[in-house]
Amino acid sequence: MTTEKDILDAHSIMHGKIEIIPKVKIESNQDLSIHYTPGVATVCNAIKDNRDLAYEYTNKGNMIAVISDGTRILGLGNIGPEAGLPVMEGKSLLFKRYGGVDAIPMCIGTTDEEEIIKFAKQISPTLGGINIEDIESPKSFRIVDRLSEELDIPVLHDDQQGTAMVILAGLINSLKLAGKDLNKVKIVVNGAGSAGMGVVRLLALAKVKNVYVVDTHGIIYDGRNEGMNEFKEEIARLTNPEKDKGSLADAAKGADVLIGLSKPNVFTADIVNGMNEKPIIFALANPMPEIDYDEAKKLGAFVVATGRSDKPNQVNNLLGFPGIMRGLLDSRAKKVTYSMLYDAAVALADSVGDKLSTEYILPSVGNPNESVGVFENVAFAVAETAVKESNSRITDLDAIKSTIRKNLERNRGLHEKLSKN
Known part of the structure; x- marks a missing residue:
């Protein structure tokens, strides 16, 4: 130890x-x-x-x-x-x-x-x-x-944008396994900090309407005065179309997805039992999650993800930021956009391939040399969107992809040499 x-x-x-x-x-x-x-x-x-x-x-x-x-x-x-x-x-x-x-x-x-x-x-x-x-x-x-x-x-806020991208990738694959549509499910996000803000903005880009965000004062809604700031007001405008009020337990009733970006042990048995069939739970507080992986599975959760490396389905922002930045740099992008992040999430989700299961919704970082294809796929998606949005200083996508591939291969060679030394 x-x-x-x-x-x-x-x-x-x-x-x-x-x-x-x-x-x-x-x-x-x-x-x-x-x-x-x-x-x-x-x-x-x-x-x-x-x-x-x-x-x-x-x-x-x-x-x-x-x-x-x-x-x-x-x-x-x-x-x-x-x-x-x-x-x-x-x-x-x-x-x-x-x-x-x-x-x-x-x-x-x-x-x-x-x-x-x-x-x-x-x-x-x-x-x-x-x-x-x-x-x-x-x-x-x-x-x-x-x-x-x-x-x-480009200015990347990994705590917000990188984490949100990886969460969305895991959510895409979880819903695929559950046979549910992203645009039809009820999603509850517990926590309105950096990652919560990023998730809301990404889901809004995908036109997902049935989203509810909960903070220490309860459900965020348009018109709430307590504990608000300009960014929570943005969350209020983008979520909770019926302006529902109440607690986390109230928000989670009938929810298909529960995303925890908060603190340990707040997802109780009653909350999980009140969710829709095939509930998907991302309990991402670290090191102690909102609910223990094994406990959530015992309560009937269909997919459970955590931020821990000792349990299945680790939601690790390491799957995001190296590839995102590689794509930004090699396309010489001027800005980070949520369209880039959405396309990167789809590419990351697709990287799982035929290994997809309820205990493998995201690629494992594992050995960097073995997982280089994951970072390449994310970088390609970011660069392609940058070109499509006229957000890059280089317009030849094939040339950009060649540069990405060369940079990742060169980096792998450097670290293989370092390992031998």
Whole structure:
């Protein structure tokens, strides 16, 4: 069993999880003259005349920043930027390991919304994209929406958009197994934070009307005053068409799908028993879910998913963000759109293939080298939608797909070499 000492030792031995290494060799004065002075001035002048050439002559097109202010780190809360750095290093590691994306952790010393936006805008010339991570909501929503409007590079909010995409993929496959139509089922989301907001926006894009969101004050409805903000007001407009009121138990009566993005042990036996036939339960609070997997199955749940790796049907946002960002970067997309995320969810759901069952609704991450096809499928879907929406700087989809494939294959080769060493 891994102990806390084992974990601390593993982080201490290499002083963190990532480093920057060169792509080219410097072994002679000629190498220096090409890659630094005086030769680099030629590259500078070319980019000065055409800024888009930064994508050709620098690493801009494969470089992102993972930005956090440390206010919403995992389940630990507001622990500050230094304490959040191990998480951002870990996220950067996963971007590289699974998607071949060079990600720099940026844990910054301000919690002021305007200062965070200003910082992201100031460093954007270096980057092909930005990932906003572990910033408290609703501040994080405002930051992402503003940056998406004001920058010409994509801004991904993985806690909101990546997680929602993976949830939708699992939901698509669960409903397929249950023989139910996404546009006809009743869906209840318990939790109105980042992931809940993302799920609502994705379902709204799919024109799913029978959706209900519950927070600590009960069912959200248009006209509610208690505990509201501009984003919960958006949720109210997009869900609960009859303006129903009440508790989680009231909302869950007759529901086909119950998605938990909240806290442990809130899905009781009475709630599960009040759902429609073949109930689908995504209990995603981590590490302790809204209801235990085995308990939910005993109560008759048709499909149960959790955020845990020791149970079937893990809903893991790792299935999403590396491929999403790979597709964004290689199409040189300007924005993240929910159409991209919807198409990526369909591609992820299709990646399960003939393995689909009530205990296998999503691909297993497993060995990164074995699951590279999953990330490729997601990246292809994102890139294809970017081109279709005229949201990309490159319009040749075949060329983009070739670049995606080469980048993933190159990344796999690099890590195979690293494993041998």
